[in-house]
Amino acid sequence: MPKAAGYCYAVKKGRKTGVFDTWPECEAQTKGYPGSKYHKFPTRDKAEEYLRSPNEVFASTTRALVEHARLIAQPSPTNQLAVASTSARAPLPVPTQIDSDSDIVYSDGSCRGNGQKGSYAGVGVWWGSDDPRNLAERCPGDQTNNRAELIAIIRILETTPHSSRPLVIKSDSRYSIDCVQKWLPGWKRKGWRTAGGTPVKNVQLIKYLAALLDERHQKSGSKVVLQHVYGHQGEQGNEGADALANLGATLPEVPEPDWDALRRAVETAMRKKAVEEAVSAPFGATATTTQLVVQETKPPSTGFVEPADVDEFEFGLELLAGDDELLNEIEQG
Amino acid sequence: MPKAAGYCYAVKKGRKTGVFDTWPECEAQTKGYPGSKYHKFPTRDKAEEYLRSPNEVFASTTRALVEHARLIAQPSPTNQLAVASTSARAPLPVPTQIDSDSDIVYSDGSCRGNGQKGSYAGVGVWWGSDDPRNLAERCPGDQTNNRAELIAIIRILETTPHSSRPLVIKSDSRYSIDCVQKWLPGWKRKGWRTAGGTPVKNVQLIKYLAALLDERHQKSGSKVVLQHVYGHQGEQGNEGADALANLGATLPEVPEPDWDALRRAVETAMRKKAVEEAVSAPFGATATTTQLVVQETKPPSTGFVEPADVDEFEFGLELLAGDDELLNEIEQG
RNA sequence: AGACACCCAUUCGA
DNA sequence: TCGAATGGGTGTCT
Numbered sequence: 001m002p003k004a005a006g007y008c009y010a011v012k013k014g015r016k017t018g019v020f021d022t023w024p025e026c027e028a029q030t031k032g033y034p035g036s037k038y039h040k041f042p043t044r045d046k047a048e049e050y051l052r053s054p055n056e057v058f059a060s061t062t063r064a065l066v067e068h069a070r071l072i073a074q075p076s077p078t079n080q081l082a083v084a085s086t087s088a089r090a091p092l093p094v095p096t097q098i099d100s101d102s103d104i105v106y107s108d109g110s111c112r113g114n115g116q117k118g119s120y121a122g123v124g125v126w127w128g129s130d131d132p133r134n135l136a137e138r139c140p141g142d143q144t145n146n147r148a149e150l151i152a153i154i155r156i157l158e159t160t161p162h163s164s165r166p167l168v169i170k171s172d173s174r175y176s177i178d179c180v181q182k183w184l185p186g187w188k189r190k191g192w193r194t195a196g197g198t199p200v201k202n203v204q205l206i207k208y209l210a211a212l213l214d215e216r217h218q219k220s221g222s223k224v225v226l227q228h229v230y231g232h233q234g235e236q237g238n239e240g241a242d243a244l245a246n247l248g249a250t251l252p253e254v255p256e257p258d259w260d261a262l263r264r265a266v267e268t269a270m271r272k273k274a275v276e277e278a279v280s281a282p283f284g285a286t287a288t289t290t291q292l293v294v295q296e297t298k299p300p301s302t303g304f305v306e307p308a309d310v311d312e313f314e315f316g317l318e319l320l321a322g323d324d325e326l327l328n329e330i331e332q333g
Numbered sequence: 334m335p336k337a338a339g340y341c342y343a344v345k346k347g348r349k350t351g352v353f354d355t356w357p358e359c360e361a362q363t364k365g366y367p368g369s370k371y372h373k374f375p376t377r378d379k380a381e382e383y384l385r386s387p388n389e390v391f392a393s394t395t396r397a398l399v400e401h402a403r404l405i406a407q408p409s410p411t412n413q414l415a416v417a418s419t420s421a422r423a424p425l426p427v428p429t430q431i432d433s434d435s436d437i438v439y440s441d442g443s444c445r446g447n448g449q450k451g452s453y454a455g456v457g458v459w460w461g462s463d464d465p466r467n468l469a470e471r472c473p474g475d476q477t478n479n480r481a482e483l484i485a486i487i488r489i490l491e492t493t494p495h496s497s498r499p500l501v502i503k504s505d506s507r508y509s510i511d512c513v514q515k516w517l518p519g520w521k522r523k524g525w526r527t528a529g530g531t532p533v534k535n536v537q538l539i540k541y542l543a544a545l546l547d548e549r550h551q552k553s554g555s556k557v558v559l560q561h562v563y564g565h566q567g568e569q570g571n572e573g574a575d576a577l578a579n580l581g582a583t584l585p586e587v588p589e590p591d592w593d594a595l596r597r598a599v600e601t602a603m604r605k606k607a608v609e610e611a612v613s614a615p616f617g618a619t620a621t622t623t624q625l626v627v628q629e630t631k632p633p634s635t636g637f638v639e640p641a642d643v644d645e646f647e648f649g650l651e652l653l654a655g656d657d658e659l660l661n662e663i664e665q666g
Numbered sequence: 667a668g669a670c671a672c673c674c675a676u677u678c679g680a
Numbered sequence: 681t682c683g684a685a686t687g688g689g690t691g692t693c694t
Contacts, residue, residue: 114672115690145672146691174670447678448684478678507676
């Protein structure tokens with residue numbers, strides 16, 4: 001509540017451009033300047049990043065995306081099934097250029113009127129300006145912010161081919177990250193009950209997301225880094241995903257996939273691979289256990305984003321051991 | 334989110350005047366035209382009403398008001414006390430003609446540079462063109478838009494004699510109306526904390542306003558109707574109050590009244606009356622509990638202002654039962 | 667009690 | 681498009 005000034009103002013269009021420490025300074029550059037563009041940020045870093053980022057990130061991406069999303073979204077005899085099937089969820093073509101050590105992608109969910117009747121939610125995935133892998137989709141099923149955030153991450157994993165490079169997913173949803181990072185093991189143990197004894201929400205989504213992560217680790221051995229970023233800090237990628245999510249929320253309703261079926265399909269594939277490996281190397285070599293690396297950033301109020309803290313979590317076939325449904329299937333099949 | 338074009342543009346001063354359906358048409362009449370006056374409206378009705386409304390409703394009122402306001406406002410040995418005392422806040426003379434079933438009055442607050450250092454706020458009350466009860470006053474104390482809006486309503490209640498007819502106060506401040514309409518009971522219960530746990534702002538103002546409403550209900554049994562109107566829709570009364578508020582903001586600073594003292598004075602008077610009534614009619618007759626009627630209008634985007642929905646709220650001695658300070662005073666007095 | 671999101675509403679202004 | 685003044689809520693977990 002203390003109005004402790006600690007803000008910066010980035011002026012992108014104005015008499016002088018640059019970063020200014022006080023509002024009056026910023027105002028002096030923008031007031032009365034036609035088409036001025038400026039923004040408040042909690043840190044100088046963020047302000048500078050905003051200045052560096054291109055002005056119209058999504059303009060050209062948008063139209064194509066809307067069309068793409070509409071096609072997928074509109075229930076019709078020819079594509080209704082496809083939407084809910086895994087095949088329609090196959091990876092998109094990857095751009096040919098490979099330019100960095102790890103793949104970075106932003107996810108975001110939005111939900112107009114969250115908690116209200118008649119709310120509508122959207123999902124956004126942003127790889128870069130004009131990147132064909134970008135997504136703007138209507139959130140299927142219940143329209144809540146948290147579902148949209150989870151599904152955004154799921155959609156990334158569904159549409160991104162495995163690769164040897166780490167995949168860095170940046171989300172501003174602490175909830176989504178914590179679901180897979182810190183709460184999932186306990187939930188498995190305690191039968192998907194919250195600390196308050198109530199059933200965990202969005203279980204199908206969370207289980208499917210966990211399965212997708214497991215699959216990726218098992219197949220490629222590569223890392224998935226879930227990194228939390230604070231929303232609305234001017235970070236280009238987050239803003240991009242946000243805009244795409246808002247766009248997605250305007251699309252027509254879509255049928256909800258059968259998340260459990262999707263998860264089982266993934267798990268079946270994993271089991272096959274596990275069996276093959278066990279057969280070819282039966283000398284006590286345990287199933288692949290890879291790491292889910294979760295990167296943490298400091299909250300924006302600290303002023304600096306320090307070198308990311310890294311928490312590491314065991315992942316892999318743990319799920320097989322903790323899931324009754326799966327054990328049953330294995331026993332019977 | 335749909336940018337569904339359905340707007341009209343009224344040009345009051347420009348190359349051609351009238352109502353135009355598109356922004357380019359409107360722009361053509363106004364761009365570069367010195368002193369152009371134009372406005373966007375959601376409906377043609379509103380646009381036409383704006384054109385019909387006299388251009389300078391207040392011109393003749395203004396000079397007298399400025400003088401009047403200056404006299405009241407200027408702190409001087411002879412009137413400084415009067416400003417803060419209830420006696421100086423006595424009702425103004427009412428015009429002799431009585432012309433309708435209920436009294437309608439518009440309130441508005443304005444605040445130049447709201448939130449900035451050096452902002453200055455004004456209070457406007459509009460009864461009609463050239464009505465002597467009109468007010469244009471500088472906002473005392475902190476200069477914020479919301480304080481000005483609250484004080485505008487307070488000033489109406491302070492300066493308007495009780496009457497058997499309902500008093501309709503039209504304000505464009507949803508905040509002010511909600512303060513007394515929907516949030517006040519909860520605030521009393523929860524110790525004047527907001528939903529986020531922070532202290533409610535402008536508490537003295539709100540308490541005093543509530544006391545004035547209670548007093549009015551108790552004394553006269555008449556209704557006070559708080560009606561929300563949307564700002565800048567061309568409604569004459571709202572525009573009038575707006576102009577007066579802007580005028581008030583240009584007046585010199587005024588000392589801030591002791592709102593708590595004012596409230597206590599009102600509450601003391603109420604208690605006396607309550608006691609008298611209890612004595613003269615001790616047969617379980619409860620204290621007067623009247624209704625605060627809150628009228629709601631549709632937002633302007635719907636295009637039509639339908640017959641007002643009416644929500645009714647219990648008011649009256651509830652405050653006596655919920656205010657510890659008061660209970661203490663009663664016990665001691 | 668805390669955290670991260672998602673918003674909703676009305677103003678006041680530049 | 682940007683700022684501030686002000687309030688209300690849900691989604692979710694610990």
